Amino acid sequence: MPSWVECDAGHRAGKCRLVAAYIAEHGSGPACRRQACGAAVQYIMTYHYPRKGTPSYRVVHVARLYDDPQAEHQAFDPMLFALRNLHTREMRLLPFYWTRNPSGRWHVGQFPPLLSVSNLAALIASLPDPVRVKVLQGRRRKSPLLKKLLNIGVHLLPEP
Ligand SMILES: [Zn+2]
DSSP states (O other), rough: OOOOEEEETTTTTSHHHHHHHHHHHSSSOOOOOOOOOOBEEEEEEEETTTBOOOOEEEEEEESSSSSSHHHHHTTTTEEEEEEEETTOOOOEEEEEEEOOOOOOOOOOOOSOOOHHHHHHHHHHHHHHHHHHHHHHHHHHHTTTHHHHHHTTTTOOOOOO
């Protein structure tokens, strides 16, 4: 799952976690800091699926469970990413997190974050309206994950 942050002009643009936090707060990436550039910074991820290729995604929205001080205190920074496939334009949701490693640096979690049901509901509820609408549409189409969550009595979202 290689991932990186770069501006529209192709300049590498720092740390993924900081860009994710910026997207969570501002709805899009920061401006590139290279002199005379200022292009929008994008957060890109690729996933390799055997026999299915290696699609690339742009992180288009980030819902964050904690703010910076809470994440520092917990040494855990769980988020929910909405990704758009750069080729098909399909949207995907990805639970994601950083944690402090033994040397005290933020490190990408290697497996999906362990979330309570209320944590997951809070993250989905924090997504911007257009993405929540897509999740609701998925629920109407009986998305297996959402159906399971709803079957155990989770009220993720208000009815539209
Ligand atoms: Zn740039």
